Amino acid sequence: MTITQDDLRFDPDRKLKVVGTTPIKPDGVDKVTGRAKFGADTHLPGMLVGKVLRSPHAHAIIKSIDTSSAAALAGVKAVVTRDDFPELPPGEFRDISSNCMAREKAFYDGHAVAAVAATSERIAKKALKLIEVDYQVLPHVIDVMDAIKPDAPILFEDMVTKGMDPAPDGPTNILQRKEFTMGDVDAGFAEADIIVEREFDTKPMHQGYIEPQACVANFTEDGQTELWCCTQGHFVFRTRLAAVLKMDISRIRVTQSELGGGFGGKTMFYAEPVAILLSRKANRPVKITLTRNEVLRATGPVAGTHSRIKMGMTKDGRFTAAEAELYFQTGPFTGSAFANAPQAMFTRYDLQNIRAVGYEVVSNRPKVNAFRAPCVPQVVFGVEGVIHELARKIGMDPIDLRLKNAATEGYKTIYGATFGPIGYVETLEAAKAHPHYTAPLGPDQGRGIATGFWFNRGGETTASLNITPDGTVTLLLGNPDVAGSRVSICMMAAEELGIPVDKVRPIIGDTSTLGFNRVTAGSRVTFSAGMAIVLSARKAIETLCQRAAMMWDVPEDGVVFEDGHVRPASSNVGDFEPLSIADIAKKATETGGPIAGHAEIVAEGAGPGFGCHIVDVEVDKETGAVKILRYTVVEDAGKAIHPHQVEGQYQGGAVQGIGWALNEEYIYDKDGRMENAGFLDYRIPVASDVPMIDTVIVEVPNPLHPYGLRGVGEVPLVPTMAAIANAIDDAIGIRPRSLPMSPPKVLKLIEEAEMSRDQA
């Protein structure tokens, strides 16, 4: 009988020894000693330095590019432009390619237009200055709502909006429209006693990983490509590189480095194909490391949004209907994953009538990329604001109102799935019971709560588990570890095999070592790779049992595996000393060869995640500055395999949200050039900006995972900005509806609030 994914069900009676503890992670020592190799830490003999020339214009036709003087400079070994990129039919890969190297037009300040490889950085920089680009500058548009105005500059004259019937006649910047509906929204609103409808704006932010993208490409004379880079998905990079460069997938080998933060921003490549083409031309390895300025001008950001959100409620606090119209700015090419938003924004409430329409709109900013729960936090900022107002209107406690409307097992979602056991109610109850929720507040202080949901993901995942001759174990995994997945996966393997976790050593293999793995994103890896490794372990255990039976000369069903040992199933089988994994491994050659297990699965059954944040703020009434006084994240993890890693996700997500809420935005000058492309002016939260972040891990097991876990990486960001805005309302009496809630904007709101008080 072969064991499959379907056999991996949660067993509530299982006694756990390793899962739920907090061992030091296997990648820990390398990270505290400087040994860990990140994207920029690879050096190859003879390596050249690659540099990219970027458009200084937000929107321009590239009439011609003259690289002759640059190519003639001593020390320059290769120059590439759009002419070196294969022609591709319109579609995903042409878009990706055109983002890595501009074709007819440069679409944003920072768009790559040419690149050189030289023997030193100094020469490479000098060569860039020698490249002559003839631009015809065009009018540009930055903001999403400006981009849909009738007289807006048009990025693509021939663009036809997808999903719109009838499509707008004439040129448009609306790339696509997606609508999700359930029930009867008009009837739902007719039932409502109270309706609140509001508009909200959020600004693009950058994922803000501290490690700039870096890669080394080595193209060999026989047409093989080796690439070392920091990525959230080396297998996905490989597939897309093959398509963009028209190469066989098997001829590209991508080795992922340790990842210095990604948060969604390293699910897509930028300079990697450029480095490969430079290496092919130069016949030498080429390294490209982006500067922080390039990172901010040409990678990331998260979609900015404008949304209109309307909800109806009976006077006793039952939600009757919800409606949303959402606009997402995506840069020049699709990439916002905006369809998540209409599907996730109301999902956690027992709503039967929903209509949510999203539009993805192009503009002259960098192509957006994923960020924790892509496009969901932006619109939850609005949804949880509307619910905050609804609670106020009927004088109900905001957690009670959410409890009253909480979705539970059996709820059929707008995206078609029916919820199994979920932990939204438990999360709300834990938040309500937390001492933070009832702690006293001082003057100018306010408290807010908000909640969020994320689907969590599964997908293609492969893994291999090898039992070494001394009984210790190595794991081969296929997903970059963005924050603690490796240790959690080792813990699950150790739990299965009944051995200490330090007897399990993982590596993350390059793309030639395993089958395809979907990108590390959507909170899928600890869940999916955990399943793959449990499956691998159970296969290895089957083999261990067979081998022990062979050693004892008893039937296979006469043995059982328990606590890291194979034992006789009963005294009838015979009187044998239990065999440890090491005992069996030692004899593996005589009993049939090395012992291993591997799995190639499409992981299914990811359990949805829910969180509730409680935040206290103090507003300086003179400056409008908002200080975060206290913060508590309550979230259902299903099961925390390694609680420190889970807490780290909760805390990190919340602080990213604090930055988005209070501070982070792109500032453009009148020509569409980013004015704050550095960490001094694009200010992410620093240690002195924030308090300790308290966490509560709720555990409502996911029945479809052997240890009950749910993904935990996305939800911690989802409610943050909404919770902070609700707290600001509590402090000043007006709920901000536009991000960031920076001092000048908050000051204005304070004045507005005072004015309306005076009038009243």
Added chain:
Amino acid sequence: MARSHVTTTVNGDEYEFLCDAEQTLLDVLRDELFLTGTKEGCATGDCGACSVMLDGRLVCACLVLGVEAAGKLIETIEGLAHGDELHPLQQKFLEHNGAQCGICTPGTLIAAKALLAVNPDPSETEIRYWLAGNLCRCTGYDKIIRAVMAAAEEMREGRS
């Protein structure tokens, strides 16, 4: 362009290198000496990933020229542990999961060590302000601050 010949001491070992006038100490450490434990997050002095000690002073290696290293004593993350014995800060970062992705960790450890040298018993607030120049996008700082407090405590006990 002529390159300068520089002799310096890194983690107690003497090194010689040639460097361009515009190369920073960070460039030299990483690209000439292959001491890649010191990280680059911005190259403009805003993130602290490149923190090193220069003659006992905490500096951003990206703001120091390579030629300025001549005759100086430099300490980097590679010199923090003694043999196979981790520095208490390193140990506490492991126990508290103070390194999530780990890219900010070397710089933060160097900066934290500099803090504890001048203030062995810092308050949470003092740690937060001292480390305000060491950006971390992963952890939300909570576990970093706790790790530094725990290391400080252990070091104080070790001393008494």
